[in-house]
Amino acid sequence: MKLILIGCPGAGKGTQAKRLSKHFDIAHISTGDLLREQIELKTELGKKITDIMDEGQLVPDEIVSRILSERLKRDDCKKGYILDGYPRNLSQAEGLFEIIGDVDKVILIEVNEDIIIERMSGRRDCPKCGQMYHTKHNPPKVPDVCDECGSTLIQRKDDTEETVKHRLDIYHGATLPIINYYDKKGLLVRVSGNGDIDEITSDLVKILEEA
Numbered sequence: 001m002k003l004i005l006i007g008c009p010g011a012g013k014g015t016q017a018k019r020l021s022k023h024f025d026i027a028h029i030s031t032g033d034l035l036r037e038q039i040e041l042k043t044e045l046g047k048k049i050t051d052i053m054d055e056g057q058l059v060p061d062e063i064v065s066r067i068l069s070e071r072l073k074r075d076d077c078k079k080g081y082i083l084d085g086y087p088r089n090l091s092q093a094e095g096l097f098e099i100i101g102d103v104d105k106v107i108l109i110e111v112n113e114d115i116i117i118e119r120m121s122g123r124r125d126c127p128k129c130g131q132m133y134h135t136k137h138n139p140p141k142v143p144d145v146c147d148e149c150g151s152t153l154i155q156r157k158d159d160t161e162e163t164v165k166h167r168l169d170i171y172h173g174a175t176l177p178i179i180n181y182y183d184k185k186g187l188l189v190r191v192s193g194n195g196d197i198d199e200i201t202s203d204l205v206k207i208l209e210e211a
């Protein structure tokens with residue numbers, strides 16, 4: 001199964017992608033995570049993209065596409081995968097089609113934007129195992145400590161209110177056109193991301209099992 005998950009920043013793509021990846025036993029590929037890994041490893045590429053990412057800008061297409069192509073060659077992708085955060089503009093969507101052809105489904109998680117800022121400012125990530133939390137909606141058992149591995153949770157630099165607003169502008173300008181692109185291909189499924197995290201996961205699983 002090959003899936004794409006689209007949604008504005010804070011729509012819950014990462015959380016749902018992790019759950020779907022476990023449920024369907026397919027790889028979860030987050031281009032944001034792959035890029036953050038380069039920054040953590042302090043590679044030449046990582047140094048080049050640090051400021052771009054902290055400001056909430058899109059990393060140039062050729063860099064992200066190269067990293068994604070490499071990732072898709074790994075063995076765990078043979079069973080299928082869920083792309084989280086890619087494609088983010090029309091040129092990436094067309095480039096992806098050149099590499100893998102059509103995916104099985106493109107899921108758009110739709111969320112009212114007035115709740116996005118509240119959601120994102122409470123978001124906390126585990127820098128070690130990638131587990132995600134929210135201080136109010138999905139808190140860890142012990143504040144700021146990862147339930148899975150015990151590491152101290154962090155807030156991403158690009159989750160500040162100003163940067164989130166900028167990322168939403170980019171989403172409207174660059175990412176929304178791909179919704180049309182996939183809709184025309186008959187691949188798009190819209191899911192409300194406003195409700196409870198578990199309910200959204202069950203909706204997604206149901207849609208995909210029926211597909």
Ligand code: AMP
Nearest residue numbers: 031032053056057058059064085086088
């Ligand atoms: P995410 O974790 O998906 O919210 O992505 C975090 C940041 O990584 C974005 O704000 C961009 O700076 C960068 N990024 C992730 N995916 C892409 C992509 N497909 N194209 C360009 N930049 C990306």
